[in-house]
Amino acid sequence: MYKIILDIHIWTSILFVVISLVLTFRVTRGYIIKKEKYGKTCIYLENSFILLLYLGLILGFVLYFFLEPANKYVVHSMADVNRILALRFWSIEHFSVMLFALILAQIGKIFTAKSISHRFKFKYAMIYYDWATLVTLVSLGFFLMNR
Secondary structure (H helix, E strand, C coil): HHHHHHHHHHHHHHHHHHHHHHHHHHHHHHHHCCCCCHHHHHHHHHHHHHHHHHHHHHHHHHHHHHHHHHHCCCCCCCCHHHHHHHHHHHHHHHHHHHHHHHHHEEEEEEEHHHHHCCCHHHHHHHHHHHHHHHHHHHHHHHHHCCC
């Protein structure tokens, strides 16, 4: 069961990265080209972006708190967590960064939904979704460098 949920979490993350890069490109291009409209494609992409973040959060909770075979890591204090780099990454850094990206994306969704002008929709989407994507990719980069 753990392996299946982990694979779904990984594929969700890969799909998130692809959609986030497409969304980042689309909203940045839409902001630069002033005559473009914030249409159904952008709304679909931003909804998929946020949905995948929520799905990743739920799957991560299930993996970490219910299915994690990391019972081999006996953690008695925060000092033990900091000693084990992989455990620290997954328990603190990964969770914090992904939660921050989710909060940024949700704020961006609120601002884009409330905006009347297409220009402001692109502006808010560019600011919040691009930052959420950047934060996620930087976190991924740190993980890959420290493997």
